[in-house]
Amino acid sequence: MTVRENEKVLEYTLPYKHYVDPQILDKEKKNIFFKNWILAGHASQVEKEGDFFTFEVVGESLIVSRDKNNKLNAFYNICPHRGTKVERSEQGNKKVFMCSYHGWTFQLDGKLNRAPNFDNGNLGEHSCMTHVKLEVYKSLIFVNLDKNARPLSDSYEELVNDLDKYTFLDSLKKVRVTQRMVNANWKAIVDNYLECDHCKIAHPAFSRTFDMNNYNIDTHKNYSCQYSQLKKGGNENQAHFYWIWPNLMVSIYPGEEGNMTTSTILPISPDQSLAIYSYYFRTDEITEEQEELIKFVDQVREEDFELVELLQTGFNTQAFKQGIYSPTEHGLRNFHQRIKEAMIIE
Numbered sequence: 001m002t003v004r005e006n007e008k009v010l011e012y013t014l015p016y017k018h019y020v021d022p023q024i025l026d027k028e029k030k031n032i033f034f035k036n037w038i039l040a041g042h043a044s045q046v047e048k049e050g051d052f053f054t055f056e057v058v059g060e061s062l063i064v065s066r067d068k069n070n071k072l073n074a075f076y077n078i079c080p081h082r083g084t085k086v087e088r089s090e091q092g093n094k095k096v097f098m099c100s101y102h103g104w105t106f107q108l109d110g111k112l113n114r115a116p117n118f119d120n121g122n123l124g125e126h127s128c129m130t131h132v133k134l135e136v137y138k139s140l141i142f143v144n145l146d147k148n149a150r151p152l153s154d155s156y157e158e159l160v161n162d163l164d165k166y167t168f169l170d171s172l173k174k175v176r177v178t179q180r181m182v183n184a185n186w187k188a189i190v191d192n193y194l195e196c197d198h199c200k201i202a203h204p205a206f207s208r209t210f211d212m213n214n215y216n217i218d219t220h221k222n223y224s225c226q227y228s229q230l231k232k233g234g235n236e237n238q239a240h241f242y243w244i245w246p247n248l249m250v251s252i253y254p255g256e257e258g259n260m261t262t263s264t265i266l267p268i269s270p271d272q273s274l275a276i277y278s279y280y281f282r283t284d285e286i287t288e289e290q291e292e293l294i295k296f297v298d299q300v301r302e303e304d305f306e307l308v309e310l311l312q313t314g315f316n317t318q319a320f321k322q323g324i325y326s327p328t329e330h331g332l333r334n335f336h337q338r339i340k341e342a343m344i345i346e
Contacts, residue, residue, distance in 0.1 A: 013323040014336050014345075019185040019315040024343075025270050029058045031342045032246050035146045037155060039248050039264050040064055042174040042280070043139040045091065046072060050108060053091040057145065058267055062132055063087055063097070064141060067108035074134035074143045075110035080126035097129075138169040140262070159223045159244065168258040172280035176294070180275045180301075184308040185315070186247060186267040187339070189275065192308050193241075193249050193263075194224065194331035202303050205296065219334040226331070243331065245338050251297070257282065259290065261297060271312055277301065 018024050040055045041064055052065035054077055061077035063086070079086050079099040086099045086106070096113050097106045105113040110129035133144040135152040137160065142152055153160050163169070182189060192198070196215050200207050210228040218225045226241040237255035244250060249263040264276040279294060286294075325333055339345070 011325045011333070013325060013332070014187070014339060015322045016315045016317065016320070018339075019188055019312065020270050022270050025185075025267055027343060028267065031344075032339075033058045033145075033267070034060075035144075035149070035342075036246050037135070037142040037144045037149070037152050039140060039262060040074070040134075040143045041141045042278070043072075043136060043141060044173040046141075048093065050093040050095060051091075052087070052094065052097075052108075054087055054089065055143070056266070057143070060145065061085055062143060063110075063129075064134065064143070065097075065108050065110075069109075071109070072134055072136065072141065073109045074132040074141075075129040076132065078129065079104055080112075080123070080129060081115070086129070138163065138166070139172065156222055156244070158220050159242075162220075162225070163242075163252075166252055166254065166258070168254070168282075169252075169260060171282055172258075172260060173282070173284065174278050175281045175284055175286060176279040178277045178298075180277070180305065181268070182265075182273045182275050182305055182308060183271060184273060184312040185270055186265045186273040187335075188308045188311055188315075189265050189273055189304075190243065190247065190249075190335060191332055192304050192311075194243055194335055195326075195329045196226065197326055197328060198307065202307055203300050206300050209296075217328070217331045219330050222338070224331040224334055243335070245335075246342075253293070257287070257290065259293070263301075275301075 038057055040062065041053055045051065045053050046064060046066040049066055049068055049070065052063055055062050055064060062074055063077045064072065064074045066072055077086050078084070079101065081099065081102055081104050084099050084101040086097050094108075096108070098104070103116045106129055107113050110131060112123065112127045115123065133147070133149050135142050137152055149155075194217070196212070196217070199215075200212055209231060211231055212228070215228040216226065222245040224243050227238055229238070237253070239251060239253045242250040242252070247265045251261045253259050259282070260280040262278045262280070266274045266276070268274055281290060
């Protein structure tokens with residue numbers, strides 16, 4: 001086979017410019033992050049009337065709150081009067097939200113409570129903070145900035161059918177959260193998660209725990225799942241590692257003390273991302289065994305941070321325009337195909 005014939009057999013990744021170009025990121029914000037379901041938080045953060053938290057999706061600040069009718073609401077954290085950001089706290093409990101610029105106040109569902117200097121209470125669309133679609137699945141709170149978005153269960157029907165087997169998920173509470181600014185494109189971080197060819201080299205503890213010779217990556221519409229047998233102990237409570245389109249990773253650990261971790265990757269700039277890691281357990285009291293699990297997970301993540309930041313430094317190269325897939329990188333191909341479909345790339 002000639003070199004030219006061999007090149008035709010190779011499958012190519014997304015172009016490297018897609019990891020460094022600001023215009024590409026702007027298009028991703030509009031075509032991906034403004035049109036898909038994004039994990040914002042957990043029901044345990046807003047258990048009581050008046051509880052709220054703020055969350056930012058690629059530059060758009062949101063408020064999630066529980067109103068007096070025990071309903072969860074999501075709306076833009078923007079005053080309809082002049083566009084000022086209303087709530088500056090990350091979380092708390094309030095009876096009303098107040099804009100510190102001109103004193104407009106809003107009820108817990110985002111509706112206008114009082115607008116000083118306006119005699120007429122009928123202000124049209126400016127009588128309410130702009131609502132955002134919100135859905136809760138397994139106590140996880142998702143938001144979608146697309147007014148015409150399909151329901152979560154329709155968008156992820158196959159995934160929902162898969163996750164429904166984990167009946168303990170609704171009993172979990174968000175117990176711990178860590179955030180990390182990663183000097184890498186958001187897709188580079190997801191790419192790294194979706195393949196384990198690097199695991200034997202970069203993750204010695206992970207490779208000692210799981211059978212790398214029988215590591216599985218199953219791809220599905222809008223998600224993929226990774227799993228492998230433990231080298232020691234039974235596998236009846238096998239961990240599964242899910243990637244959910246576009247930017248969410250969920251690790252589920254069944255068993256008597258079933259628990260879960262989530263990783264949300266949000267783009268900040270072409271070469272910088274905010275990684276939000278959350279840990280969910282049945283109670284606030286974390287056992288010694290659970291602390292060891294957190295330590296294990298954090299170690300793997302730290303090893304990955306170093307890899308993806310090193311990777312990002314190479315994307316501006318003139319040496320190659322793009323990479324190639326290995327025969328086992330099914331998850332990576334699946335993710336890139338979804339990117340191409342969303343961005344309309346040939």
